[in-house]
Amino acid sequence: MGKRELLSIVVPTKNRASSLRRLLASLQHQDYQPCEVIVVDDASDAPPRSENGVRVILRETSGGPGPARNDGITASSGAFIAILDDDCEIIDSSLLVRAAEILERYPRCGAVAFTQADASGRPWPAGLQVTRSSVPCYAPQFFGFGALLRGQAMREVGGFALDYYYEEIELSLRLLDAGWSVIHDPSLTIVHHHDWQGRDWRDLNRRILRNTILTAFLRYPAWLVPVVVSLYAQNHLRRSRAGMLNPYLPSPDPEARADWAGVVWALSGSAQELPVTLHNRRAVRWKTIRRWRHLRERPKTL
Numbered sequence: 001m002g003k004r005e006l007l008s009i010v011v012p013t014k015n016r017a018s019s020l021r022r023l024l025a026s027l028q029h030q031d032y033q034p035c036e037v038i039v040v041d042d043a044s045d046a047p048p049r050s051e052n053g054v055r056v057i058l059r060e061t062s063g064g065p066g067p068a069r070n071d072g073i074t075a076s077s078g079a080f081i082a083i084l085d086d087d088c089e090i091i092d093s094s095l096l097v098r099a100a101e102i103l104e105r106y107p108r109c110g111a112v113a114f115t116q117a118d119a120s121g122r123p124w125p126a127g128l129q130v131t132r133s134s135v136p137c138y139a140p141q142f143f144g145f146g147a148l149l150r151g152q153a154m155r156e157v158g159g160f161a162l163d164y165y166y167e168e169i170e171l172s173l174r175l176l177d178a179g180w181s182v183i184h185d186p187s188l189t190i191v192h193h194h195d196w197q198g199r200d201w202r203d204l205n206r207r208i209l210r211n212t213i214l215t216a217f218l219r220y221p222a223w224l225v226p227v228v229v230s231l232y233a234q235n236h237l238r239r240s241r242a243g244m245l246n247p248y249l250p251s252p253d254p255e256a257r258a259d260w261a262g263v264v265w266a267l268s269g270s271a272q273e274l275p276v277t278l279h280n281r282r283a284v285r286w287k288t289i290r291r292w293r294h295l296r297e298r299p300k301t302l
Helices: 017-027 065-075 095-105 151-157 167-177 201-219 222-241 260-272 274-279 286-297
Strands: 007-013 035-042 055-059 080-084 109-117 137-139 146-150 181-192
Touching (some): 007 017, 017 035, 035 065, 055 065, 065 080, 080 151, 095 109, 095 146, 109 151, 151 167, 167 181, 167 286, 201 222, 201 260, 222 260, 260 274
Parallel strands (some): 007 035, 007 080
Antiparallel strands (some): 080 146, 109 146, 137 181
């Protein structure tokens, strides 16, 4: 590759100063140049300061990583935009170079999905990755912890429509519908320390349920909305009843109960957003839904 495009690195953060410092330190060893680093602080108690060439954007009100990433993307100047959660760490100095080469090689690739790894750099189990493929492939979506996005694609389809949890999947649907692809290269591994500070699993799963419902309202064909909303609610009840909301427990919670209150919370929260949702509703094509589901089941090798 000849002269490289400017690459912007956007990092949303909130109250995780040590995790953020670890990520920023790892970015100093990346081979890709030129690049700019933009940290978007989502109303932390003690916001980070701009230093070592890192630009910091302060949000007065917390809105989650989706809106924070949007602020960073809007402020960015790069043709390529890497989004990284603050609890990540890049130990491979060539990672961003190799990810950018995929965007250069495939002009209709809108996003390159990364692989999650533990602190030693060993990939997480296949079921926790974007795909189970061991070779580069077309994927149904990227995960928000780490990806390289094409600025042109983001300008065309818009940024993140949801706050956090499932927000990257909703955006991936729009990318696919607009004719962009998502590529997952399993060799592009990023350490994801998964700092769960300030989170709880019941709240996390309730927010996922709410955002899957909002995604259905926003993007699914009208006839499909009641079907998938019902399936999402049933799946949440099944998993909560089985004590499986926290996948890191050594065994299911024996005292777990079906989280009917969470279903009510998710449905009422979706209903409150309905006026804005309907105003912004742009359903994707049925063939896009079919392609997304097909890629989830069987990613297509490059």
